[in-house]
Amino acid sequence: MIDFRNVERQIKFENNVDFKFFLRFADGLQRFLGDQCEVVVHDFRKGFEHAIVYIFNGKVSGRTVGGQPRGAMSSHAGEDIDKFIDSRIYFFTGTGDRKGQIFKSCTTMICDPDNKIIGSVCLNLNVTNLLSAQHTLQDFVKYSMPSLSAMKEEDVSFANVDDVLTYYMKKSEELIGKPMSMMNKEEKIKTLKYLNDKGVFKITRAGVLLCQAFQVSKYTLYTYLEEAKGMDQVIADNEKP
Numbered sequence: 001m002i003d004f005r006n007v008e009r010q011i012k013f014e015n016n017v018d019f020k021f022f023l024r025f026a027d028g029l030q031r032f033l034g035d036q037c038e039v040v041v042h043d044f045r046k047g048f049e050h051a052i053v054y055i056f057n058g059k060v061s062g063r064t065v066g067g068q069p070r071g072a073m074s075s076h077a078g079e080d081i082d083k084f085i086d087s088r089i090y091f092f093t094g095t096g097d098r099k100g101q102i103f104k105s106c107t108t109m110i111c112d113p114d115n116k117i118i119g120s121v122c123l124n125l126n127v128t129n130l131l132s133a134q135h136t137l138q139d140f141v142k143y144s145m146p147s148l149s150a151m152k153e154e155d156v157s158f159a160n161v162d163d164v165l166t167y168y169m170k171k172s173e174e175l176i177g178k179p180m181s182m183m184n185k186e187e188k189i190k191t192l193k194y195l196n197d198k199g200v201f202k203i204t205r206a207g208v209l210l211c212q213a214f215q216v217s218k219y220t221l222y223t224y225l226e227e228a229k230g231m232d233q234v235i236a237d238n239e240k241p
Helices: 019-033 128-141 161-176 185-197 206-214 218-238
Strands: 037-043 052-056 088-093 102-111 117-126
Antiparallel strands (some): 037 052, 037 117, 102 117
């Protein structure tokens, strides 16, 4: 437990911000969300190898003060915060002794008075057991997306093209058995083949929405799409007499 009375202002958000209050809030948030949650405060000015300046319930990731950040957001240190002003929420899988565990994360960047990124606050929640419980409940209730499972595709009606994309994205998650953000590369390519066969890339915003759903860049999405299209060619070649 941190003694908030002796906390120094290690990260200067703004002159009128009570940093001790922020840390008390972070501590309370972690305890509110429980043992499977951790809150990590990074100061990139300490160097990326020792960026963690505060961590609440670090046993979730096994890290301690003085450790290094995970993910690519730290690479934006020193950049203008305007394009990173919104918190980024995503899923990731654990490594090492936490391999196979699934985490939901929220990263919010910290800026200095000059609007330059100097750190971040990360909220990490181990949702492995929650996902297992979700699958167990769905299997028990037998009420898993009846509009997709029970209805024939030709009987489904759509109000607009966004509904078409949403339908096939959910259908692809049902076929793979996991959310799109948690799919590995092979599963994403298989999903893209399915979506391309359904013609979803004729929808104007499909690429943008799929990048968000897969948590990948536009370059990665279309690289995977080309691999997915290549699967059709391999199948066609194998079917030649």
